Amino acid sequence: MAEAIMQQTLSGWGGMNSEVCDMFRPEKRRALSELIQCKHSDSLIARGLGRSYGDTAVNGGSAVVDTTRLDRMLGFDPDEGLLECEAGVSLADIIDVFLPRGYFVPVTPGTKFVTVGGAIANDVHGKNHHVDGTFCEFVESFTLLIPSGEVLTCSRDENEDVFWATAGGVGLTGIILTARIRLMAVESAYITADYTQCTHLDSALEAMAATDENYQYSVAWVDCLAKGKNLGRSVLMQGNHTPAAELSGTHAAAPFAVKGGLPKMVPFNCPSFVLNPLSIQAFNTVFYAAHGTCTGKIVDYDQYFYPLDAVNHWNRLYGKSGFAQFQATLPFESKAGLVTILERLAKSRRASFLAVLKTFGEQNPGLLSHPMKGYTLTLDVPNRPGLTLFLHELDKILLDHGGRLYLAKDAVATPETIAAMYPRLDEFRAIQKRLDPKGVLSSSMARRLGLVG
């Protein structure tokens, strides 16, 4: 039976530049082999939970395959902590099923509503990159459906080049069907966190350099509106999984239990004046003041990793015109670039309440995988007139300092910028072409940035 089509206006999580796409949502794995023949449209791209901010999982005027119904778990080996599952399984699902058994996801972005397929295709990172690396480093192998209809098993021993082209390959090498992932054993659902106030960027960077190695998780919240002697004032939030022995009372009796409230919902797009510079400044000041230096605070995993997930569709706070997310990664020796960017942001008053700074560890062999050793700064920028020009200006500063953007976040960069930031793009293109000689796999981002072809 032919798969049903739904015409749908799609955008990334940032809500900018929506386009009409032909959506498919197969419930059987076999249906993917039919879809990838692309009889209905010129091209297709897989989509997970749509948490990428830009246009990676959008394919204007063409086909998008929603993979969220292909979310079956296939096997689990408790000795190795190895989970085999379909690519549409979400990290939230994995946590629900395996945290009570003593396992957590080895790497998690700031939302648990992402699929395994999306986590591989963007090779996502978490607050533990400086010690553990990216998501794909915990992927033992995956199976990939390519346009010829063949299914390739990819690992470090088999089709290794395809493995590292697909890790961060934004869906352009094929549809990931299943993956084998090593979960991380934990003793509780809690994190022991230390919060440190830093009055200036320098003290934040120094504190990170000096203490990050003591923590599995480390991230700093930065006030992008603070200027001058307060430039980059931050709250550093570092933590480790809480050992069961350190829990007390009801927590000790049920170390994996967390009582979660129902998420609050932002029902419709808010008028964009809700998030004006004044309200953001007020928020930042309160947040900074509220998080004095404190150590050994025990918080549950939801509060620690996913504060934003407590509000469904928080992205609608930015109003109809949406927002862009800017993530800049710079080598350690380019601290000057980080300062220039922060100064530019403070002056522009465009930045938002969400700015996050962390350090990355070693880069992996993923051809388009984002993280590289250095600093990474992430923030939302509401879509107001002049946004593209402003972001291009930041992109240029970043490029001049040897930095790079992240495809999971980007919505406006140019092909030249991305090519300069990802020196292995040509290698990626060659492998992509070999797997997809007829050019069946494409997305709005692939066309905007010339990633294939």
Add this chain to the structure above:
Amino acid sequence: MNNEFNYSVVILGSTSGIVRATAHAYAEAGYALVLAARDDEENKILAADIRVRYGVTCHALHFDGADAASHPKFVTDCEAALGTNPTGLILGFGYMAEQEKAQRDVTEVQAMVDVNLTGAISILERFAAVFEERGSGFMGVLSSVAGERGKQSNYIYGATKAGLTCYLEGLRVRLFKANVTVTTIQPGFVDTKMTYGLPLPGPLVATPEQAGRAIFKAVSKGQDEAYVLFFWRYIMLIIKAIPRWQFKKMSM
């Protein structure tokens, strides 16, 4: 989850979106399961998923609703797999042909009758005999609100579901004396492959998970009839109250 009472359930039509979610509700409650579908490859994946997530026994057996001749053997296959006859069953397979195609092509009508009516009755009678003799059991069967009133957009499918609902009414009376409950489940709109891409009013569409939980609850309580979600009872009351002279002028 422990299963000290050895509860078990046979799930007919496990590849359906609603039924998958219903099976998960049973697995979460600790039941042992037999998943039955004609698509063996998918059925095996679905059974593995349940085993990994809930740690319960879950078998995948081949079953074709339209092949009535194979049904007696299917009943013994279930007994062999579970080591005993199941406590109860959920029947969720169904076929909805495109209305306009069915108007032109009688083979499509036949296909709906074969699956929704003949096939369902055939397998339900086999299990009814087993449960009746034992003096216990439950049956939760997915019919449809489409069987409550004939609408221009799907009255042939609706006719098969109306027949099924009527059949269940009688079966319930017969099995009541044997302590077997029969729950007629009337789903409204549920977001599955059957409805994907149809222009449905968003707020009225349930997720499969919502539907699955509601079905588990209603069947566990031994309800005679359950609208899924509950508000469809009121919607259908209104729709059924529209006089025929007016109904025929409406574009439903």
